[in-house]
Amino acid sequence: MTMVNLVRFFVCGKQLDSLTAVFRTIRHYHFNSSQTSKIPDPFASVHSAGRNIVAVFWDLDNKPPRSVSPFDAAIRLKKAAESFGAVRYKIAYANQHSFDYVPPVIRVHRRDRKALNQLENKGIVKPVDPYICRVCGRKFYNNEKLINHFKQIHESEHKKRVSQIESAKGSQRVKLVGKYSMKMEKYNNAARDILTPKVGYGLGDELKRAGYWVSVVSNKPQAADVALRNHMVDMMDRRQMECLILVSDDSDFVEVLKEARLRCLKTVVVGDSNDGALKRVSDAAFSWQEIIMGKAKKEAVSVVGRWKDSDILRRLEWTYNYERERKLYGSCSEDDDQNDDLNVTNITTDEIKMDQSRAWWKLDSDSDDAASF
Incomplete structure (x- = not known):
């Protein structure tokens, strides 16, 4: 069917309400007529098989990132x-x-930076390369001047944008978010390196930037452990994961890992305790140093291979289930069992003697042939 006939069919038949729909159909016909049909991948099921749904649970109270920055550790x-x-x-x-906690490494770095700023203000030290503002591109040979410039100009502009977005509603708010998204992203990237967080060292913001869902609980003892444990159990009840990765050394999670293994979930523990209770009940265990160095990523290939082999062997195992077999194939009734008992008791003594006189290796057909001769 040509495009002209296609237009005539739709317009004369009054099957479309407007010409816009007709042109949309023509456009679809024009761009898709020369395309070949998509051949299905016969190995699609093979490629998608074995991809477990993984959930990562991070106990920040017990295992905060210390050797590297929070963003790098999360990635x-x-x-x-x-x-x-x-x-x-x-x-x-x-x-x-x-x-709120600041690691000792961050404290030492901040103290050194403060001492260097004092030397730059007195003119004793001059940086080889200038400090560049990553928002406007201005150059400074004094770090404190860069910080003052950033606070007075860019930080105030950022606060104005945020207040405009918060005061707007509906479609106007959506337009403002789209309008200022690039500028706000550029500001956040620059502020991360220039401004010092007022509280802590930006742990929550860095993890959120890496794509983690961060939850802050009360400061009561074991509050984070209880919330994390409940979240893990809830996801197991909903069957939202097939592999559970726990970043902690806290032995309070032993029962949760045991429950996960009873539900046929794969369990992986990331912790620094070599002989910890969590590692003894998990399927695989890695240290935090192995995660940082990338060694865990290489060893994970062999771990997943063992999991696949065990799954295949589990499918090949056969166990007799009486209730299942009874539902599928039924069972002999009591009347049949009584009839079988009656048939056994009706055998005469002559038949028993005849069977005893015949050799064990002779068949009934052999005895009949001999009688005929």
Whole structure:
């Protein structure tokens, strides 16, 4: 059917309400007529098989990132988790004290930076390369001047944008978000390196930037452990994951891992305790150093291979289930059993003697042939 006939069919038949729909159909016909039909992949089921749905649970109170920055640690943990399957959930729990805490390494770096700023203000030290503002591109040979410039101009502009977005509603708010999205992203990237967080060292913001869902609980003892444990059990009840990765050394999660294994879930523990209770009940265990160095990502291939082999062997195992066999094939009734007992008792003694006189290796047909001769 040509395009002219197609137009005549739709217009004369009055099957479309407007010419816009006709032209939309013509456009679809024009761009798709020369395309060949998509050949289905015969190995699609094979390629998709074995991809476990992975959920990462991070106990920040017990295992905060210390050797590297929070963003780098979160990204490397995510890459290691992707080796076990499709990572759909990345969850982190901590109380407010964990976000307020500043590691010693960060404290030393801030103290050194403050001393260097004082030397630059006195003119004793001059940087080789100038400090560049990543928002407007201006150059400064004094770090404090860059910070003052950023606060006075760019930070105030950012606050105005945020207030405009918060005061707007409906479609106007959507337009403002789209209008200022690039500028706000550029500001956030620059502020991360220039401004010092007022509280903590930006742990929550860095994890959120890496794609983690971060939850802050109360400062009561074991509040984060209880919330994390409940979240894990809830997801197991909903069957939202097939592989559970726990970042912690806390032995309070032993029962949760045992429950996960009883439900046929794969379990992986990331912790620094070599002989910890969590590693003894998990399917695989890695240290935090192995995650940072990328060693866990390489070893995950062999771990997943063992999981696949065990799944295949489990499918090949056969067990007799009486109730299932009875439902499928039925069972002999009591009347049949009584009839079988009657048939057995009706055998005469002559038949028994005849069977005893015949050799064990002779068949009934052989005895009949001999009688005929």
